[in-house]
Amino acid sequence: MDVDVLIIGSGPAGASAAFHLNGYPGRVVVLERFSESMFPKYHSVCGEAVSDRMFRKAGIEPAAVVTRVDRIEISFPGGITVKVPVEGAVVDRPEMLAEIRGRCRAEFLRATATGVERDGDGFVVRTNVGEFRCRYLIGADGAHSVVRRDLFGTVPEMLPVVNNIVKGDGGTTLAFTVGQALSGFYRWRFPSKPGTVSVGSPKGEAEPEGTISSGARHIPFGGVPEAVSDNAMIVGDASGLANALCYGGIGAAMLSGRKAAEAVMSGRPETYGRWYSRSIYTNPHFMKAHRQFSDWNDEDISTAMRPFRGGYSVGRGFMAILRHPKFANVYFATWIAFKVGW
Template sequence: MAIGVEQRDVVVVGAGPAGAAAALFLKRADQERDVLVLDRLTGEKYSRYHRMCGQAISRAAFRDLSPLKPQNILHRITHLRDEWSDGNFIEFRSHGYILDRPSFLRGMLDRFRSLGGEMRAAALGSVARDDEGLLLYLSDGRVVRARKLIAADGSRSLVRKALFKEEPPAMLRMEQCLVQKEVREDTLTFIQEERYQGGYRWEFPAGDLCCVGFPRGTDTVEGEIMERHRRNIPIGGVRCVERDGVYLVGDAAAMANPVTWGGIRVSMISGRKAAEAVASGSPQVYQQWWERTPLSPARFMEAYASLGKMTDDDYRKASKGINRNPLSWLRAYLTRGEYRHLYDALLLCLRYGW
């Protein structure tokens, strides 16, 4: 073995929602375990990267993350509002939060460190497997040999490419701006029109600002833009999420919901599940969880494909007469068979999509 190679038990690459959750839950499960977290970003660059998000997460998500609690809450959300091009809209009661995501993540990483975990500002440059296990080559020239690797390195995951040779079924290109605009503090607004190509424009409260986003190139933003972000969301899920001690979690495994694009919840829960599989020495339970979880994007991919073909006329027909009265849904469900799978998916999204 080469001299100067550092030996580690578990390395987590990436300190976003998936990596921070994996690291914290692993230390909670087994405080004696040696866990090293790597992230290529620090300071304001890390904050800016993690503000590149609607920062919305449902209250239900925290049931699966207990005893973790929502912290650094900017807004308490009580309603979701869907708007269509003909002016029709519907509001659902749904509870959750807009978090100050960079601070929330830093809080988790602080707790991880207080349990003896180690964090290092370094990028993984490449990864290889040899007879003795995994070798990680870092941007600072160091080489780490790891027994287990949790890959939480986001949409362009280097680990996924190198060790799983699998690409996400689809990659959505997003644009998001923080602007000065009045919005309701308790409501997430989604505007669904043909031009969003099966997606939507979102307008969420973001502290004193409004967070506006849409698929890149489909819309523009008026008013003074305080920050503009561009990033991809991988969707559709990869098939294999564990192989010989390497776990793919969060965006690295394309776990975000294809209809809502919510990815924080499933990222954090996958981080926890991977940590539990490592701690218990049963890697197969992670793959089994992934194949069975109702959060899995596979069941939403048909709706994603259909939404991509929706015209404004389709949206008008599908939403006509629908309001908060459950009977209006039932009537639409029974009489508009062509949209039935979309109604199913939207109702499931209320439960599992954020």
């Protein structure tokens, strides 16, 4: 099948790209490997939190909102808790994606991509239902992207996580727990559908009491060296776009889909590459802070966060930097990550 634009994957990045290509004059086709029953199961393995800021930047109206959230609360060793006011929502991710797809003019087909190769000024994508030839290719095919594997040859950092739906009331707070045992990562407890909370952690943690359902997946984070190769672009998880400190990925994925679509609309894929390389979401300070933080023990974490025992403020942040200048990058990167990285 010959098409003008082929999008592989219809998660947050792929659905956003398809939506923002509504005005494209050529044929746009989206390939999705999951069946109608498996798609919601896969995409529900997620904290499902998206900030109002990211919805605005992605140019997508909030959809399938489960509850509003107004605070991030991070618990550190030594009894230190930092609270940050935020504006955002927990969404029903599969339902949100269904609503976005419902607004798209693109064709959605069930197919699994197995390989990609260059063909003149375009690409041929091999699938389980035949070959597709396209001029523009957008790889939105997740952590184990076929497009990234065959055209870019790179693999981002990966975090295997388990997400559990547990009986409880999550309120309006996105709660995180940080400690030495988590090696630079965290546990989360987010509000979910009525009467339940989403509890997640790196793979290997004990299953929480009262678990109703659980699922596992990989979160690619920290970015990749290149996200554009001629007329091919990788977006969302395929490009390792999740933040290296807060691991938020939905909002950044939707924004990357928009940017890739705009690059196709302009006929200049390189503009997406420039956006990606200069974006705050791929800023190397996050990975630097992640690596530094991963080496800390509980005493290091407690020492670094003690200036915030009385609560978070910009003033306390500056005082903390003056007191512990070697932690400055971690302070800045963590603050930015939890404010704008999700």
